[in-house]
Amino acid sequence: SDANLSYADLTGADLSDANLYYANLFGANLFGANLSDADLTGADLSYANLTDANLFGVTWTGAYIEECIGCNCIDVDGDNYCD
Numbered sequence: 001s002d003a004n005l006s007y008a009d010l011t012g013a014d015l016s017d018a019n020l021y022y023a024n025l026f027g028a029n030l031f032g033a034n035l036s037d038a039d040l041t042g043a044d045l046s047y048a049n050l051t052d053a054n055l056f057g058v059t060w061t062g063a064y065i066e067e068c069i070g071c072n073c074i075d076v077d078g079d080n081y082c083d
Contacts, residue, residue: 003024005028028048035055
């Protein structure tokens with residue numbers, strides 16, 4: 001948790017079951033990464049690229065997703081935070 005991975009190139013990385021809550025993933029490239037069952041609670045995913053990532057079972061609660069590509073969480077009130 002609380003990892004600083006801003007702008008990291010994690011293309012194709014296997015992050016299944018990873019504990020990434022409150023991680024800084026600002027601008028990270030997660031293209032094609034395996035994030036199945038990862039915990040992204042409260043993570044900063046703004047400007048991150050999750051194109052073609054495996055997002056099965058991801059926990060998104062409170063993740064910040066402004067300009068995130070591929071973030072598929074539900075943001076009911078449009079405040080850029082996953083509900």
